[in-house]
Amino acid sequence: MMRALLAMVLGLFVCSAIAAEEPQVAIDITMDNKLESMKKASVGAVLYPHKLHAVWYECSECHPKVFTEKIGANDINMNKIISEEFCGSSGCHNSANAFPLYLCENCHEMPKDVVKR
Numbered sequence: 001m002m003r004a005l006l007a008m009v010l011g012l013f014v015c016s017a018i019a020a021e022e023p024q025v026a027i028d029i030t031m032d033n034k035l036e037s038m039k040k041a042s043v044g045a046v047l048y049p050h051k052l053h054a055v056w057y058e059c060s061e062c063h064p065k066v067f068t069e070k071i072g073a074n075d076i077n078m079n080k081i082i083s084e085e086f087c088g089s090s091g092c093h094n095s096a097n098a099f100p101l102y103l104c105e106n107c108h109e110m111p112k113d114v115v116k117r
């Protein structure tokens with residue numbers, strides 16, 4: 001009994017040690033700083049698949065040059081994205097590497113009451 005308990009406790013230690021080696025990255029990040037202007041354009045918040053992007057690219061390709069690594073710390077708007085900043089940086093959503101910017105619904109939640117365009 002004592003042995004089983006000890007093995008369990010040791011097991012927990014080993015698991016948490018392995019987990020600690022992985023960089024901690026948020027899975028999905030809701031970006032809604034600009035919700036007011038998004039509503040006017042009939043789009044919702046951006047649900048950003050962070051973990052997936054971190055699988056495709058090195059952390060250093062985005063942080064800190066393209067995005068400050070703090071939720072809500074980046075002052076992003078569509079003009080900047082079209083001007084090749086943030087998500088529109090060269091090789092990203094302004095290029096053939098990723099889906100184009102006119103696919104609003106690929107990044108923005110589309111409110112149910114918005115008629116499909």
Ligand code: HEC
Nearest residue numbers: 023025026053054057058059062067069070071072073074
């Ligand atoms: C393709 C670009 C991209 C890549 C690659 C990327 N990130 Fe991020 N990261 C972002 C964006 C965008 C945000 C959200 C910033 C905001 O909310 O303004 C973010 C937010 C964060 C945050 C703050 C949220 C949190 O989880 O606490 C951390 C920390 C972070 N990233 C770490 C990492 C690490 C570590 C890696 C590599 C394993 C990585 N990022 C890879 C774009 C990226």
Ligand code: HEC
Nearest residue numbers: 031032033034037038041076077078093101102103104107
């Ligand atoms: C590649 C992802 C992506 C695509 C595609 C995209 N957006 Fe955005 N959009 C963002 C991000 C990221 C923000 C900033 C979110 C924040 O920080 O609040 C944003 C912000 C906005 C804003 C508020 C700021 C501003 O520029 O006024 C509006 C409005 C907006 N988007 C409309 C649209 C419309 C309409 C489309 C389609 C024609 C579109 N977006 C396509 C990622 C995208």
